[in-house]
Amino acid sequence: MSACARVAAAAALLLSLGAAVSSAQSPFARTNIGQDIRASDARIEGRGGWGVAESDTLSPSFHNLAGLPGLRHVAISVCGFAALTASETATADRNTSRLTTPSVRVGLPLLDGRAAVTAGFRALRGTQYTSVTPLETLLPDPDDPLGDPVIFHGTETLVREGTQFEVPLGGAYRVNDRLSVGASLNLVRGVVRERLRDDVGTPDGTGDSPYVAVSEVLTDDINGLSTTWSVLARPWRNLSVGATVTPGHGWDMTRTRDMLGLPGTRTQAYEVRLPATWAVGAQMPVRGRWRAGGEFESQPFGGFAGNDAWAADMVDAWRWSVGVERVEQWRRRGGWRNLPLRLGLSRQRWPYQVGGADVLETRIAAGTGLTFREQSGHLDVALSYGWTGDRQDNGLADRTWRLTVSLAGLERWW
Template structure:
């Protein structure tokens, strides 16, 4: 029987059923996975980036004062600006995913990490911060093969099929705000954060019988919302030794209410039909950050940082999905797959020259290293807790332009587990950062 003889409704039902089952297959079916399969849940893999300096020191730096960088995680640090500063970052990352049966997949990708622009309204007193960077990324792909019964002329023969499920997109964050130095010890800051983006997943079912049409089911969500971040910074001197510097930094990002539309489409060959659309709101949790920074002298800097996001409070107006056993792409996996997230990081920086401006070139370079441990906010089976561990390192090279540095960072780590039909990701990445700084808006002094 030719596919054209099968009612369109039957094709739709079979395609949806097989495609939706593909979203819940065990991880061992992913022989050609891309990115991380854990980005299928929630709003994707969350992105952490404050500055290229903190990126090489474990990724925190919530209390890390610097005249050469635009720290983004704590707006109170923008009060220290002297230079008008523009920073750009690009990263390359390789991820290898493997399950407990030896199946593996690999992805190599490059992307822009962040673009940041800062300038002082009043030098070392009131500063402006602007930035654009990813908030989350969804990037995965896997396949599942099987057989299913298809009604034909009163019989139900089993027909082999292959379902490829994939995801793409993510949320972006546009941030702008002010940092103000109250006195020599205390700084405060605030920013407005705009979140927007598209999250989409796709399930492509290919039949071994050429008489059956291949079906592509796509689920997506377009979201937009506004939140804000409040920060503070306390700077102390001569705490443990003469001429040392000890800082405490904290910031809180308020819950974000995102409004948007979720859609589902069905593709058959070149035709795309919209099966359903739905408008609703999604509420992302608040996020708290706390950091410590210590500089015993001009050569060394040490940081310890922590962050917490209660993702178990995530909520959504969107319906659960097509069925209880096969939820729709967004909320991906359903809210029951989300857990509270925490992250601990630490790092150090050494500048061999200290404050000696006449030292050799590599003595004036900054050498950084660190690491972090994170409990992921996804919990696919509600029982297994997933973790991510990584080490970081970097070098910061001075240039002939005062206030401008070029940084090269690297990261290597692991994420997830191969137990309970899950996968373990091993990742390695390098990133290049250009931090340009120059004095603007200076008044000329008449003699």
């Protein structure tokens, strides 16, 4: 079986697992547009998240499409991550686990490697949260409907789930030895669904079925289209710089509200506007096999409009990352010293507030990997630990371990 065939089989398996595993998230992802769950590849994650200035024909990165020219093989890349999160609030602790749907990217070289076309699939943002809280309410006494109301006890269950997916279709072209450009058309689809159910038992707590049940389902279906433009330049021999920008665009939203006990559903169509986002980064060798890099990404979601409930808490998000990497070598009997080593640090502000305060996340990461025989592909892993939020400012805090795995295969096609 060729490297690409192995990667394709792994992609099918991971997609089925991602669809089947029950996932949960931090309480921070309970509101608004959800948590950023984009996955580039484990090499980028291991060095902190930078990669917009990278171009590697043996380990192609789709973080910046302008880095794809130079490919001599068809490339298939699969990446996903699993996370364990410990959440703390003033009243309770909560442990959750999550396995994301993996991203899949394909690159096809053209014009003797001067150009490339690409397609793929990846998750952008997601929310998966379930909470059950005690409920007390006053209702008429079933034994004396005309008398004083009595206290009924029950539970309130909130389920919020949904993911926004992106299907990028793009290409890249190498203008000369120092400049490459790329662009993609991104089809966005997704859904955000909230289910709220109140189950109220009898006053004495007996009975298997609820005395009163109230249920409401609110669904937002998302349909959007965006473009991303990218450039990669080498102004000096040992310095590479790259940038990407996604202009502002709109999502067509269809909101459906369904309540138990009421006939029919209520449907509302509206549009939300997302602001332009951009990223810029650089990398350069520092000594021997070591290289260093950094990246800054801006997401000015303070300009979000179209959904007042979401926009009220929106802020301008940003992310910066720095890191170093010891590149792989193939010295005979080099042992572990031949493997790559990656270390990185990142910090970001989420695009919305929780508890009236900004949500800040800091993450440290380390990673490594190995190349397949005859350089027909590679396997990379990254392990990171992150701190999100503050109990004093946000009312809760997270501590998250995340394991990222990416698998890439290269196959000659001419």
